[in-house]
Amino acid sequence: xxxxxxxxxxxxxxxxSYALYLALLVAPTxxxxxxxxxxxxxxxPSAWTAFLLFAINFVASVVYLVRxxxxxxxxxxxxxxxxxxxxxxVLITGPLWARPVWGIWWTWDIRLTSTLVLWLxxxxxxILRRFSTGGQxxxxxxxxxVFAALDVPLVYFSIRLFRTQHPQPVIGGGGSIDPRMLHVxxxxxxxxxxxxxxxxxxxxxxxxxxxxxxxxEGLESLEMRSPR
Amino acid sequence: xxxxxxxxATLAKDFRLEWRSKDALNSMLxxxxxVVVIFSFSFDPNAEESRRIAGGLIWVAxxxxxxxxxxxxxxxxxxxxxxxxxxxxxxxSNALFLAKVIGNFLFVALIELLTTPLFIAFYKLRAVGPAWxxxxxxxxxxxxxxxxxxxxxxxxxxxxxREIMLPLLLFPISIPAIIAMVSATxxxxxxxYSARFWVVLLLTYDVIFTVACLLLFETVLNAE
Amino acid sequence: xxxxxxxxxAAWLILIGYLANLALRYEKLRKEINNLGRETSLRN
Numbered sequence: 001x002x003x004x005x006x007x008x009x010x011x012x013x014x015x016x017s018y019a020l021y022l023a024l025l026v027a028p029t030x031x032x033x034x035x036x037x038x039x040x041x042x043x044x045p046s047a048w049t050a051f052l053l054f055a056i057n058f059v060a061s062v063v064y065l066v067r068x069x070x071x072x073x074x075x076x077x078x079x080x081x082x083x084x085x086x087x088x089x090v091l092i093t094g095p096l097w098a099r100p101v102w103g104i105w106w107t108w109d110i111r112l113t114s115t116l117v118l119w120l121x122x123x124x125x126x127i128l129r130r131f132s133t134g135g136q137x138x139x140x141x142x143x144x145x146v147f148a149a150l151d152v153p154l155v156y157f158s159i160r161l162f163r164t165q166h167p168q169p170v171i172g173g174g175g176s177i178d179p180r181m182l183h184v185x186x187x188x189x190x191x192x193x194x195x196x197x198x199x200x201x202x203x204x205x206x207x208x209x210x211x212x213x214x215x216x217e218g219l220e221s222l223e224m225r226s227p228r
Numbered sequence: 229x230x231x232x233x234x235x236x237a238t239l240a241k242d243f244r245l246e247w248r249s250k251d252a253l254n255s256m257l258x259x260x261x262x263v264v265v266i267f268s269f270s271f272d273p274n275a276e277e278s279r280r281i282a283g284g285l286i287w288v289a290x291x292x293x294x295x296x297x298x299x300x301x302x303x304x305x306x307x308x309x310x311x312x313x314x315x316x317x318x319x320x321s322n323a324l325f326l327a328k329v330i331g332n333f334l335f336v337a338l339i340e341l342l343t344t345p346l347f348i349a350f351y352k353l354r355a356v357g358p359a360w361x362x363x364x365x366x367x368x369x370x371x372x373x374x375x376x377x378x379x380x381x382x383x384x385x386x387x388x389x390r391e392i393m394l395p396l397l398l399f400p401i402s403i404p405a406i407i408a409m410v411s412a413t414x415x416x417x418x419x420x421y422s423a424r425f426w427v428v429l430l431l432t433y434d435v436i437f438t439v440a441c442l443l444l445f446e447t448v449l450n451a452e
Numbered sequence: 453x454x455x456x457x458x459x460x461x462a463a464w465l466i467l468i469g470y471l472a473n474l475a476l477r478y479e480k481l482r483k484e485i486n487n488l489g490r491e492t493s494l495r496n
Contacts, residue, residue, distance in 0.1 A: 020460075039459040046463070065447065085470045089463045096459040120400035127396055131387040136451035140383050143444045144397060147376070150440055151401050154433055158404035161425060162411065195467070202474050209481055216488060 005201070012194040019184075019191040027184040039097040040181075045189035046089040047115060049196050053083030054122060054149075061145035064138060073138040074207040076145060077129060080122050082199050086192075087119045110159050117155045121148040231323045238327035245304070246335070252300065253335070260293040260343045264350065273351040282351050283413030287406060289343070291373060294336045295395050298377035301328055302385055311385075315450060325378065325445040332374045340366060357419035365416065365423065368430040369409030372437065376401055379441045382448050405433045 023041035030037035060076035063069070094112045095105045106112070125148060129141050177185070246252060267285050271278075305311050314324055347353065355362065377398050384393040408430040415423035 024460075036456050038456055042460060042463050065444075082470075085466060089466050092462045092466070093459045096455050096462065100455045117400060117403050120403075124396045124400050128383070128387065128393065131389060131393060133388060134386045136386070139447060139451040140386075143448055144380075144383060146444065147379075147401055147437070147440060150436055151404065154404035154429070154436070158407040158429055162407050199470065199474070202471075202478075206474060206477055206481065209485070213481065213485055213488065220488065220492060 005198075008194075008198060012191070012198055015191045015194055019188040022184045022187050028178060028180055030181075033101050036097060036100045039093050041184055041188045043090060043093040043097060044185060045192040046086045046093065047111070048189055049192050050083045050086035050090060050115075050118070052193075053079045053086065053196065053200075054118065057083060057122075057145055058149035061142035061149075064142045065146070068139075070138070070211055071208065073142070074204055074211065076138070076142060077126075078200055078203040078207055080125055080145070081203060082196055084119065084122050084126060085199070086196065087115060087122065090115050091119060108159075108162070110156070113159045114152075114155050117159075118152070121151065231320050231326070234319055234323035235327045235330070238324055239331055242327065242331045246331075252297070253338070256293060256297055256335070256339055257342060259296055260289065260339050261346065263289040263292055264343055264346050268350040278351045279353060279356070279417050280414060282347070282353055283417055284410045285351075286344070286347050287369065287410050287413065289347075290336070290340055290370070291399075291402075291406065293339055293343075294332075294370075294373050294377060295398065297335055297339070298332060298374070298381050298398075299391050299394055301332060301378055301381040306385055311449065321446045321449045322442050324449075325382075325441065329371075329375050329378045329441075332378055333371060336370050336374055337367070340370065353417065355417050357416040357423070359416065361416050361423060361427075362413065365409060365412045365427060365430070368427065368434055369405065369412075371434050372405035372409070372430060373398070373402060375434070375438050375441055379445065379448070382445065405430060408433065 019041075023038055027038065027041065029035055056079040057076050060072050060079060064072045064076055091112070094109075094115075098107055098112075099105050125141060125144055128144055129137055132140055267289060271281060271285060302311075314321055377394065380394050380397040380401075383397065384390045387393045408426045412423040412426035412430065415421050415426065
């Protein structure tokens, strides 16, 4: 198992490099925005990856509440953490795109704003996991994750109508997309998914190891206290 | 013991205990007053603009005041190991939760009722739209904050920095509700658009999260 | 300044930063596991 990891890492690196080459050099230049629009090839795949990971977190949390399997909890915390990483990229690349194109750092664009709320919820989830004491952290965290997931459609609908009196620049563009650009976009997304999968696998193994260590330490302290 | 009887019994007990000391109520009221005053200094209550932002300001004031109230929701229970008793007893824990939520709701509603006239005075507010609609909006909005707040207060019991954990969890999840209550209030005060969508959204939010809290409270209680 | 390159660089910084963080946590965990192994064998 551990030996194929470096091979996969190299392959993923190559794929990402190829996707980067496509994004910077092969994709046609956008008419109105120019080269800056190429941020799109990192901004959108990051968003899709983050959403996918948060969805995994929701499913894992529900399954954990039903079955209380520690491996499932490991999946939950892993998907939340890696999801937050990609979500952070969305929130950084978004303003960096908005500034040169529309002259403002932030727009209350429905997608960017929803992503911000998502980021806030899952960062709070991770902080809860870190601050929680006692052995029942996974259960508590899973309930919070369920709440966060329930909130998602409400967030979307509330922001959609909010502040629409002023037409907002839509980051990511609306309407149809040039097929050549779509190809580059998808290539970058697949590459990001490979990277996310590797990060997921790493973090998951780390969590499992930590669980085993905690269990071993617990057992050891029990043994030390028992009379000989 | 039925859920309804247990809920009312717990509620009556909490009410009696609160009423005897009145400390929490008085300090909460004073805190809310201070927030309104500070807002009045920070956000110039010039009549035209104030009607537009008053909706937001008043709800932010209520949000911070409710967090202060919510933080001590379970303090008494934790101190006196009451939660262990609830875990062992066959009584439905939902009754406990419901009693706490209703108690918090009445508490925060009282604070809102007492501070709103002050707000109106400082900001020279006058509702252009139908003012009576502000009551259902306030009720739904307060319930949204209080139901999730009570739940997350329970979640925060076994965490370090308990007092900060509650707002950290509550604020992001409450964003749709806050957007809705602020927009609805602004709609009523300025009559520039209809509050209907926002009231429906708020109602939906309340239903979804009340059900979620009731379903998951037992899990959280047993996990603490 | 060229926002395109800053954006890409920022994305990579975040990703590499996270990977580095994971590597660090692995190291700490490995050390703890070794300590545990040593303590157990010392007692036995």
